[in-house]
Amino acid sequence: xxxxxxxxxxxxxxxxxxxxxxxDLNIANTLKxxxxxxxxxxxxxxIAKEFTEKVKEKVVGEKVINSISPGQLMVKIVKDxxxxxxxxxxAELNINGNPTxxxxxxxxxxxxxxFSAKLANYxxxxxxxxxxxxxxxxxxxxxxxxxxxxxxxxNVDVYSEPENKNAVSIAQNALKEAKSKNKNIVIIDTAGRLxxxxxxMTEVADIKAAVKPQEVLFVVDSMTGQDxxxxxxxxxxxxxxxGVVLTKLDGDTRGGAALTIKYTVTKPIKFVSSGxxxxxxxxxxxxxxxxxxxxxxxxxxxxxxxxxxYDEVQAAKLQKKIRKNQFDFQDFLEQLQQIKKMGNLKDLMxxxxxxxxxxxxxxxxDDQFKGIEAMINSMTPxxxxxxxVINPGRRMRIAKGSGKDxxxxxxxxxxxxxxxxxxxxxNKMPLGRMGLGKR
Numbered sequence: 001x002x003x004x005x006x007x008x009x010x011x012x013x014x015x016x017x018x019x020x021x022x023x024d025l026n027i028a029n030t031l032k033x034x035x036x037x038x039x040x041x042x043x044x045x046x047i048a049k050e051f052t053e054k055v056k057e058k059v060v061g062e063k064v065i066n067s068i069s070p071g072q073l074m075v076k077i078v079k080d081x082x083x084x085x086x087x088x089x090x091a092e093l094n095i096n097g098n099p100t101x102x103x104x105x106x107x108x109x110x111x112x113x114x115f116s117a118k119l120a121n122y123x124x125x126x127x128x129x130x131x132x133x134x135x136x137x138x139x140x141x142x143x144x145x146x147x148x149x150x151x152x153x154x155n156v157d158v159y160s161e162p163e164n165k166n167a168v169s170i171a172q173n174a175l176k177e178a179k180s181k182n183k184n185i186v187i188i189d190t191a192g193r194l195x196x197x198x199x200x201m202t203e204v205a206d207i208k209a210a211v212k213p214q215e216v217l218f219v220v221d222s223m224t225g226q227d228x229x230x231x232x233x234x235x236x237x238x239x240x241x242x243g244v245v246l247t248k249l250d251g252d253t254r255g256g257a258a259l260t261i262k263y264t265v266t267k268p269i270k271f272v273s274s275g276x277x278x279x280x281x282x283x284x285x286x287x288x289x290x291x292x293x294x295x296x297x298x299x300x301x302x303x304x305x306x307x308x309x310y311d312e313v314q315a316a317k318l319q320k321k322i323r324k325n326q327f328d329f330q331d332f333l334e335q336l337q338q339i340k341k342m343g344n345l346k347d348l349m350x351x352x353x354x355x356x357x358x359x360x361x362x363x364x365x366d367d368q369f370k371g372i373e374a375m376i377n378s379m380t381p382x383x384x385x386x387x388x389v390i391n392p393g394r395r396m397r398i399a400k401g402s403g404k405d406x407x408x409x410x411x412x413x414x415x416x417x418x419x420x421x422x423x424x425x426x427n428k429m430p431l432g433r434m435g436l437g438k439r
Contacts, residue, residue: 005037005038005040005041005293006293006294008033008036008037008040008041009034009037009078009293009294010294011033011037012030012033012034012037013030013074013075013078016030016074027056027059027060030074031052031055031056032052034051034052034055034078035048035049035051035052038051038052038259041259042226043226043259043260044226044229044260044264047085047260047263047264051081051085054081055074055077055078055081058077058080058081059073059074059077075294078294079287079290079291079294080290082259082286082289082290082293082294083286083287083289083290084286085259085260085262085263085286086258086259086262086269086284086286086289086290087262087268087269087284087286088286088287089286089287090268090283090284090285090286091243091268091269091270091284092270093215093243093270094214094215094242095123095127095129095185095214096214097214098184099132099175099178099179099183099184099185099186100129100184100185100186100214100215101175101186101188101211101212101213101214101215102119102185102186102187102188102213102214102215102216102217103188103190103204103207103208103211103213103215103216103217104116104119104187104188104189104190104217104219105190105192105204105216105217105218105219105235105239105241106192106218106219106220106235107192107193107196107220107221107231108140108191108192108193109192109221110192110219110220110221110247111219111221111247111248111273112189112190112192112219113137113143113146113147113150113189114150114247114273114276114278115217115219115245115247115271115273115281116133116147116150116187116189117133117147117150117151117153117154117156117278118273118278118279118280118281119131119187119217119271119281120133120151120154120156120185120187121154121156121278121279121281122281123185124154124156129184129185130182130183130184130185131156131183131184131185131186131187132156132157132158132159132174132177132178132181132183132185132186132187133147133150133151133156133157133158133159133187133189134158134159134160134170134171134174134186134187134188134189135147135148135158135159135160135170135189136167136170136171136174136188136189136190136191136207137167137189137190137191137192138164138165138166138167138170138191139191140191140192143189143191144158144160144162147160147189148160150278153278154278157181157183159173159174159177159178161173167190167191167203167206167207168203168206168207168210171188171207171210171211172210172211174186174188175211186211188207188211188213190203190204190207191203191204196231196234196235201235201238201239204239205238205239208239214242215242215243216239216240216241216242216243217241217242217243217244217245217270217271218232218235218236218239218241218243218244218245218267219244219245219247220232220244220245220246220247220261221247221248222246222247222248222249222258222272223248226260228261229260229261229264229265232244232261232264232265232267233264233265236265236267241267242267243267243268243269243270243271244261244262244265244267244268244269244270245269245270245271245272245273246258246261246269246271246272246273246284247272247273247274248273248274249272249273249274258272258289262286268284269284269286270283270284271283271284272284272289327420328384328385328386328387329376329379329383329384329385329387329416330376330381330384330385332376332416333373333376333377333384336369336372336373371402371404371408372412374401374402374403374404375398375399375402375404375408375409375412377402378397378398378400378401378402379394379398383398387413387416387417387420390413395409395410395413
């Protein structure tokens, strides 16, 4: 995500990083490269020019103090302006209705149906709500079935009328159903088209007029770049939606949509989504996204994801086992599963400052866990709980059961043993020596 833009901006900053002071010349060259980087990222030239003019105004007007170099000052100002361009602060979802009605709109293929399920899962697990999904796409044959499958996965009811070809009446009937079943969130998945047309716009506008939703969210595929911004403008002119959702941020996106959609339609980005996993939905924080674009990482989001999967009771038991050198393969497998729940592994690593550039050309995927999981799953419960009993004969059986070479099993066993020893030694260290004592 934004890898090319990040590289180009870093290259632009290099021109001024070695300078002792800011001059008209080094600022001009740096700003020209920043403008080019933005245009290459599919940002409209007029917006890119306006952006760099704002940066210049701030840099020229800012007094450089001894503790901050011109390069650091430039990075800070660009970060602040990027965050401001994307909305400044996060925008909350209005869920105060009874029930709250959320209308989902967008072009076909933008990820509306998957997002609808992700949003239902988010509101159920994070906000304690009782959602109802509504299949109001009466044109795409598989749309109703897809929503039902997703609903089953997250244990959320789906309202549909397969024989009804009137999307407005389906939405109205769904509201009655929600009230009768005490559902406090209604998420209506509407039809999309391959391109904007009058019939689609009229239908979505009619649904909006009939059910009066608290939120109208426009879902846009971030991989479509500037086209996404133009589509958003057309939808907003007709629907006056309340917020934007950017999907497929894990794809080969240049970033133009994320950077300029707020500027163009004056509506906030409320969520970003990546991948097919129904847990991969995040609130959009402009400042955090600006930090990631500039290679500063996003530790805050990483910690929040970790906390969401953190189990205090399990953590206490685990620490006790580590202290006694009883950390076993079952514990290791459970920790792997916790990490996988947090989202795409490469995205998570990219949130660590400095890591984005280091892993940009490395293929990091959850599939890399599969070999380890296969080896552990090929062990008996007794072997998982007692790593030291796994002799050469058992290793041979584990290799055959997991489809791995004996050499791979031996290497994994060696690495696991080294990890256990390291964890044991760290836990024996006094808090002060670990840097965790009182300050």
